[in-house]
Amino acid sequence: MSETAILWFRQDLRLNDLPALQAASRDDRKVLPLYILDDETPGDWSMGGASRWWLHHSLCSLAADIEALGGQLILRRGDAKKILQEVCEASGATSVFCSRRYEPWASEQELLLHETLGDHGIEFKRYGGTLLHEPGSVLTLGGGPFKVFTPFWRACQKQEVAPPLPMQCDSWSNWSKSDELASWNLLPTSPDWAEYWLDHWTPGENGAQERLHGFLDETVSSYADQRDLPAVDATSRLSAHLHHGEISPRQIWAMCEQKKLELPHTATAVNKFQAEIGWREFSYHLLHFFPAIPHSAFKENFAEFPWQPDEERLRRWQRGETGYPIVDAGMRELWATGIMHNRVRMVVASFLCKHLLQHWRKGEEWFWDTLVDADLASNGCSWQWVAGSGADAAPYFRIFNPVTQGEKFDKQGEYVRRWVPELAKLPNKYVHKPWEAPEDALAQAEIKLGTDYPEPIVDHREARQAALDAYQQIRLSNATPT
DNA sequence: TGAAATGTTGGGGCG
DNA sequence: ACGCCCCAACATTTC
Numbered sequence: 328m329s330e331t332a333i334l335w336f337r338q339d340l341r342l343n344d345l346p347a348l349q350a351a352s353r354d355d356r357k358v359l360p361l362y363i364l365d366d367e368t369p370g371d372w373s374m375g376g377a378s379r380w381w382l383h384h385s386l387c388s389l390a391a392d393i394e395a396l397g398g399q400l401i402l403r404r405g406d407a408k409k410i411l412q413e414v415c416e417a418s419g420a421t422s423v424f425c426s427r428r429y430e431p432w433a434s435e436q437e438l439l440l441h442e443t444l445g446d447h448g449i450e451f452k453r454y455g456g457t458l459l460h461e462p463g464s465v466l467t468l469g470g471g472p473f474k475v476f477t478p479f480w481r482a483c484q485k486q487e488v489a490p491p492l493p494m495q496c497d498s499w500s501n502w503s504k505s506d507e508l509a510s511w512n513l514l515p516t517s518p519d520w521a522e523y524w525l526d527h528w529t530p531g532e533n534g535a536q537e538r539l540h541g542f543l544d545e546t547v548s549s550y551a552d553q554r555d556l557p558a559v560d561a562t563s564r565l566s567a568h569l570h571h572g573e574i575s576p577r578q579i580w581a582m583c584e585q586k587k588l589e590l591p592h593t594a595t596a597v598n599k600f601q602a603e604i605g606w607r608e609f610s611y612h613l614l615h616f617f618p619a620i621p622h623s624a625f626k627e628n629f630a631e632f633p634w635q636p637d638e639e640r641l642r643r644w645q646r647g648e649t650g651y652p653i654v655d656a657g658m659r660e661l662w663a664t665g666i667m668h669n670r671v672r673m674v675v676a677s678f679l680c681k682h683l684l685q686h687w688r689k690g691e692e693w694f695w696d697t698l699v700d701a702d703l704a705s706n707g708c709s710w711q712w713v714a715g716s717g718a719d720a721a722p723y724f725r726i727f728n729p730v731t732q733g734e735k736f737d738k739q740g741e742y743v744r745r746w747v748p749e750l751a752k753l754p755n756k757y758v759h760k761p762w763e764a765p766e767d768a769l770a771q772a773e774i775k776l777g778t779d780y781p782e783p784i785v786d787h788r789e790a791r792q793a794a795l796d797a798y799q800q801i802r803l804s805n806a807t808p809t
Numbered sequence: 810t811g812a813a814a815t816g817t818t819g820g821g822g823c824g
Numbered sequence: 825a826c827g828c829c830c831c832a833a834c835a836t837t838t839c
Contacts, residue, residue: 555810673810712810724839725811732811791812795839 339572388531398499462615535568566700629716733759
């Protein structure tokens with residue numbers, strides 16, 4: 328009689344290019360596909376609200392795909408170690424296969440599982456597939472991790488990316504003691520802030536593949552010119568699919584390489600897109616070597632940065648009520664759709680840290696809860712990048728001017744008007760700076776500043792100076808005495 | 810994957 | 825014709 332192997336799904340909700348699945352199904356084993364909702368082990372980083380919404384739909388999709396192949400996805404909730412032991416015992420499974428994760432709590436959990444399951448005679452094996460290159464396989468000549476993106480990415484590109492694996496599973500276990508997905512209450516109620524999200528998103532492996540093909544067929548050619556324009560649909564919008572593992576970076580990579588062979592003139596744009604996959608890799612590698620990144624400054628002198636905690640400022644930023652249209656548009660897009668255009672992410676993040684002097688962790692936490700693509704590695708590294716405390720970070724004095732950024736990347740104010748409809752009637756000239764609009768222009772646009780749309784929460788010039796002064800403080804504190 | 814301040818240059822208006 | 829000033833336009837530096 329053949330043995331049973333648990334395929335423990337985590338952040339890899341797909342069936343294709345899944346090394347753990349291939350390994351599990353080898354040697355004539357029956358595969359028992361299991362997802363565990365574990366809110367205990369991740370500590371502060373249990374899944375945020377938007378991710379849970381996504382997870383619900385992604386699990387529906389995965390369950391349907393497995394069912395179509397004759398299996399049943401088992402759902403269980405609780406401490407993963409306990410559940411795995413239970414399910415092994417109840418089902419007679421003798422091995423557990425999974426894809427590696429790289430969050431500090433997750434790698435600890437993997438080591439622990441290897442020991443405790445091993446003590447019970449159960450084989451625990453973990454596989455790659457979530458990254459192009461495993462952390463540790465891309466190192467400087469000195470043997471250490473890269474701390475700067477460009478040389479890191481150059482080194483990555485010197486290595487082969489393994490081709491994606493085809494789906495392979497011959498027989499599924501028929502053990503079927505599963506929770507009802509609905510009982511997990513992953514979807515929001517009262518209010519249902521995700522009411523229209525299925526109009527924007529198709530979670531699941533099929534949705535991810537469609538998105539990738541659509542992007543490469545129709546969008547990528549204008550990617551180089553237009554990806555910074557938030558009003559234009561010129562980005563891949565793959566981040567959430569990638570985060571949940573519905574598509575692997577190797578699948579993306581292979582398709583990109585093929586695209587460049589077929590249509591060489593798209594090479595520049597495709598390369599730019601691939602470099603974004605590179606930033607994801609970079610973040611994961613950094614998180615692996617510097618596990619404190621999600622909660623403490625990579626550049627240590629930033630530990631003393633004089634942030635000015637202010638709940639009211641934070642709240643206005645979260646709600647998109649700062650009085651700076653491009654910032655408010657971004658924050659409202661995030662709330663309405665679970666995502667925000669990358670260019671605008673940089674602007675709102677810079678605004679929170681530099682104009683409002685709020686700790687980058689406050690922004691990181693908000694994004695963690697509201698983004699469908701919330702990812703510990705990318706989120707932590709990117710917030711530190713903006714704040715200036717991260718690896719290869721933007722220098723602290725690089726302070727975005729929210730008006731200039733708006734005028735540069737949203738010339739016609741289309742994006743602002745979409746997400747901040749109260750400004751819709753304002754002429755282009757003032758749409759990024761309504762406080763400069765003369766009385767009659769405001770009247771014609773039916774706006775009373777301070778009532779229909781807020782006055783700017785801070786004066787740009789003063790806020791910029793305050794941020795530079797704050798930076799000066801840690802520079803001085805960091806100076807070595809002579 | 811900035812922005813502002815400061816410096817330089819050169820054309821044109823003007824006395 | 826000349827010098828002077830103004831100020832774009834661009835370059836450099838500073839934060």
